[in-house]
Amino acid sequence: MEKLETRCPLVDLNGIPMLKQVVTHFHRVETFQPFPEDLLISTYPKAGTTWTQEIVDLILHHDDFEKCKRAPIHVRVPFLEMNSADPAFSGTCLLEKMDPPRVIKTHLPLQLIPQSFWDAGCKVIYVARNPKDNAVSYFHFDRMNLVQPDPGSWSQYLDKFMNGEVSWGSWYDHVKGYWKERDKKKILYLFFEDMKEDPGHEVKQIAKFLGYNLSQRMIEEIVQRTTFESMRDNPMANYSDVPENIFNRQASEFMRKGEVGDWENHFSPEQNATFDEHYKKMMADLPIPFRFVI
Ligand code: A3P
Numbered sequence: 001m002e003k004l005e006t007r008c009p010l011v012d013l014n015g016i017p018m019l020k021q022v023v024t025h026f027h028r029v030e031t032f033q034p035f036p037e038d039l040l041i042s043t044y045p046k047a048g049t050t051w052t053q054e055i056v057d058l059i060l061h062h063d064d065f066e067k068c069k070r071a072p073i074h075v076r077v078p079f080l081e082m083n084s085a086d087p088a089f090s091g092t093c094l095l096e097k098m099d100p101p102r103v104i105k106t107h108l109p110l111q112l113i114p115q116s117f118w119d120a121g122c123k124v125i126y127v128a129r130n131p132k133d134n135a136v137s138y139f140h141f142d143r144m145n146l147v148q149p150d151p152g153s154w155s156q157y158l159d160k161f162m163n164g165e166v167s168w169g170s171w172y173d174h175v176k177g178y179w180k181e182r183d184k185k186k187i188l189y190l191f192f193e194d195m196k197e198d199p200g201h202e203v204k205q206i207a208k209f210l211g212y213n214l215s216q217r218m219i220e221e222i223v224q225r226t227t228f229e230s231m232r233d234n235p236m237a238n239y240s241d242v243p244e245n246i247f248n249r250q251a252s253e254f255m256r257k258g259e260v261g262d263w264e265n266h267f268s269p270e271q272n273a274t275f276d277e278h279y280k281k282m283m284a285d286l287p288i289p290f291r292f293v294i
Pocket of ligand 1: 045046137
């Protein structure tokens with residue numbers, strides 16, 4: 001079995017900084033055979049991936065929610081580019097054993113999604129989160145996930161985030177890449193802030209995108225099962241099966257806060273002013289309607 005390398009430096013994959021493990025096994029992504037019924041859930045890391053995965057799995061199993069307890073979320077919805085020499089810890093190996101429609105997690109920026117997914121006509125749910133909360137969440141995740149590079153101090157981390165020097169690259173390029181293509185491809189573009197503000201509305205939208213017209217009672221049930229508290233206490237959704245040598249829970253929790261606006265507890269007034277200036281410049285060509293508070 002491949003030895004788990006911790007706190008590895010990032011390596012380049014077509015201009016995107018990535019975990020070495022992702023790059024080493026990327027040929028598996030390039031040769032992966034998608035089915036037209038497959039669904040991609042794509043996000044920049046820490047934008048609400050797990051939340052969306054759980055919502056989608058519940059929608060697909062609305063006839064029997066118990067089926068969503070069949071396995072941890074990372075087994076029910078495998079991680080496309082997270083592969084290793086061990087088939088049990090390889091997204092593509094797990095996926096190859098599943099029947100369509102498969103739900104597939106990815107953090108790949110749009111330009112790295114293999115053409116075969118677009119040729120097959122696969123649907124994509126993309127979830128974006130405002131960059132201030134996204135950076136805070138990613139910082140705490142990198143403190144606890146020992147596979148990720150050491151984030152350093154908050155201030156060092158924020159610089160790296162703004163410069164796109166973190167795993168999966170620039171937040172700006174990521175959110176813009178999918179935004180530009182959303183009408184040309186089958187991309188449902190969602191926002192974490194909308195999910196938080198009106199989860200029922202977003203669950204209904206996701207269900208509709210997947211071809212389901214669910215009753216109001218069913219939608220409310222899915223909302224209840226996917227609140228932050230429900231998922232935090234659900235061993236099949238909270239990553240509690242990941243061992244301590246990978247997730248150091250003394251540093252932070254996977255299900256940390258799940259809020260909009262926690263950035264206000266992290267950004268100093270100077271950091272906030274610098275960030276706002278940078279954001280304005282970076283988003284000038286494509287103003288995506290992000291909300292930093294709700
Ligand atoms: P915080 O670190 O701000 O708490 P991902 O799944 O993409 O890794 O995103 C993780 C972030 O989503 C974490 O944010 C986590 O707490 C939050 N999250 C997960 N499930 C959630 C839910 N049901 N409701 C709100 N936030 C949720």
